[in-house]
Amino acid sequence: MENRYAIILAAGKGSRMKSSLYKVLHPVAGKPMVEHVFDQIDHLNVDEVVTVVGFGAEKVKEQLGERSNYALQTEQLGTGHAVLATSEVLGDKVGTTLVICGDTPLLTQETLEELVKHHEKTEAKATILSAVASDPTGYGRIIRDQNDHVEKIVEQKDATPEELLVTEFNTGTYCFDNALLFEALNKVGNDNAQGEYYLPDVISILRDQGEIVTAYTMDSEEESMGVNDRVALAKATQYMSARINEELMRNGVTFVDPSNTYIEKDVIIGADTVIEPGVMLRGKTVIGENCIIGANSDITDSTIGDHVVITSSNIKQSTILDYSDIGPYAHIRPNTILKEHVHVGNFVEIKNATVDKGTKVGHLTYVGDATLGQDINVGCGTVFANYDGKRKHHVTIEDHAFIGSGSILVAPLTIGKNSMTAAGSTITQDVFEDDLGIARSKQTNLVGYAKKLPYNE
Structure with missing residues (x-):
């Protein structure tokens, strides 16, 4: 030649x-x-x-x-x-x-x-x-x-x-x-x-x-087609998207509505994965087999394992391993690793954190700059207070811990194995293995006071 x-x-x-x-x-x-x-x-x-x-x-x-x-x-x-x-x-x-x-x-x-x-x-x-x-x-x-x-x-x-x-x-x-x-x-x-x-x-x-x-x-x-203006650019993107989606479908990926799905050129998707309408998969994203990527999810430069369910969530520069489920409306930010069988519920934000096998972060929670062990339950409304105004600090939670709803975990902090925090606590000191951390003021009931309020008159 x-x-x-x-x-x-x-x-x-x-x-x-x-x-x-x-x-x-x-x-x-x-x-x-x-x-x-x-x-x-x-x-x-x-x-x-x-x-x-x-x-x-x-x-x-x-x-x-x-x-x-x-x-x-x-x-x-x-x-x-x-x-x-x-x-x-x-x-x-x-x-x-x-x-x-x-x-x-x-x-x-x-x-x-x-x-x-x-x-x-x-x-x-x-x-x-x-x-x-x-x-x-x-x-x-x-x-x-x-x-x-x-x-x-x-x-x-x-x-x-x-x-x-x-x-x-x-x-x-x-x-x-x-x-x-x-x-x-x-x-x-x-x-x-x-x-x-x-x-x-x-x-x-x-x-x-x-x-x-x-x-x-x-x-x-x-x-x-040569692209000389924004109209041609949009048409070229439509043609390219149709080509990408057709190739994926011929390789075993299911699209509920391929014309309403945006998959970029370098994305890889495994067989028997289902892509619902409104999904956007960008950058170097890799999706495994038998996943469900729910409507309006947006995933960028991330690796998703097999049998993962993602429901209407935003994921960027993160790794999610097999059999985990995310959302709805979760925000997984860069440098997050979720290992096997992790559950992240609705309105949860996680960034720069590793969450080990079987751990559940149910809903309305922020996890930042943290390492979570196995089989932990993080209750609703928990906040990892990781920023002191100048620097980020780390929270470590060891295996089998239970974090009560409404806990505020003030970093730097370690929550020991098999330990607990009481609901509504602001935890500023380490909680050791098998201990219960509780930090809230004593409740006081003022007898009959409610009747004196303006809306009860």
Whole structure:
């Protein structure tokens, strides 16, 4: 197999996005557009990737890091000018070069592989990735000759009535013989209304030289979508979400309403898990098998074990192990680990805490900066008072303890094994093994006082 190279065009500012964020960094299904493009190229076994950057260059370099080389397009003078900017890196190479835009996140590995295979099999010097649309208005039409080779690309404004009837259009993705690409780029002029150097002009130059130019027609028009504004960004996200959800369903995941569920690209979900409407799974989240992720749950960068039930809850950067159940309306914040068979009830917030097997945190409770052992019962309305105004402090509760409802546990604090706190207590000192901690004032009943109150008169 001959050498392969790839050029990602990512220098455009994207003014139609009306955003301070560089266009190719806008996310689709949780990943910047340029990352989707790079991921698909990565499967092609290319020898070198060069990303053309301009506006926001440092941000793109920060995103892709050392996985790519970079070429700077200091002035935005067209796609041909952008590709020419890579000449210092690729100009003397021999092989096949893929040119792809960084704002085409829907292109798949399979399509790009077929494009490159077609290019190499036909021994073409240039191959255009084309698609067929019922309404190709605005696109450059692919005009083929009697040998089914590409004769020319005709822009909408220049097309004859007969050419406007052609439904095959140019997607803006190409394969080239690398040496001929750079030779032709040096012949491209800018005698046009915009004064720019257009990459499609290379096609005409190669054709005039008698070289073979072909087109490979992709199966799906939607894959070709370039994202230039927020409307297209939303459509691309919808297409990507549908693709992600379909793949998950074919791998054994049940969606009650896939059109009302948002799963990002890198999320992994095990077989026989049920995803209810309104669920959002983001980042590097991993969901195990036989789970139920209840309606309107939002989970980010977390690992969920098998047989876990999550009901309408928010979980971020945490780990929940097998057979646990969460919610409704629980908030599991970063650095929380819930081990097997843990129960977290409604309106519970937990952060930076480890909760061991079989422990129950029923409802209306805050647990922060804590280590809880096994088989503990934390009563309703318990508060871990972990912050003194300057520093966070830790609470440790050992196995089989019972925390009475309405307890306030003032850190730093240790509650010993098999010990208890009485309901309504404010615990400021350690409670030792098998002891009962009680800290509340003695009740006093004022005889007949209630009758003197205004609402009883």
